Amino acid sequence: MHGDVAESHATAAVFGNHIPISALKSFTGHTLGACGALEAWVAINMMNESWFHATANLENIDPACAQLDYIKGGIRTLNCDYVMSNNFAFGGINTGLIFKRVTQ
Numbered sequence: 865m866h867g868d869v870a871e872s873h874a875t876a877a878v879f880g881n882h883i884p885i886s887a888l889k890s891f892t893g894h895t896l897g898a899c900g901a902l903e904a905w906v907a908i909n910m911m912n913e914s915w916f917h918a919t920a921n922l923e924n925i926d927p928a929c930a931q932l933d934y935i936k937g938g939i940r941t942l943n944c945d946y947v948m949s950n951n952f953a954f955g956g957i958n959t960g961l962i963f964k965r966v967t968q
């Protein structure tokens with residue numbers, strides 16, 4: 865759980881406590897090499913469709929985690945112009961990608 869606690873506090877430090885957050889891995893498990901591409905695609909799709917999935921089975925948030933807007937209990941309708949996908953992998957290979965909604 866140390867990784868989740870650290871990630872939550874880093875997110876709060878950069879974006880503030882109001883940022884909605886969810887975790888795709890709660891549905892898929894760790895997909896190893898496919899993780900980054902899969903999560904990026906889902907994040908872009910959710911942003912474009914204005915809905916975000918909840919973290920599966922999230923009931924009690926670790927009190928050591930930052931007080932973010934954890935999406936739980938079901939799909940949330942949310943209009944946003946940016947979405948971030950973080951991937952923290954084995955061996956310290958980590959990425960954070962920010963995608964912007966395309967408007968024409």
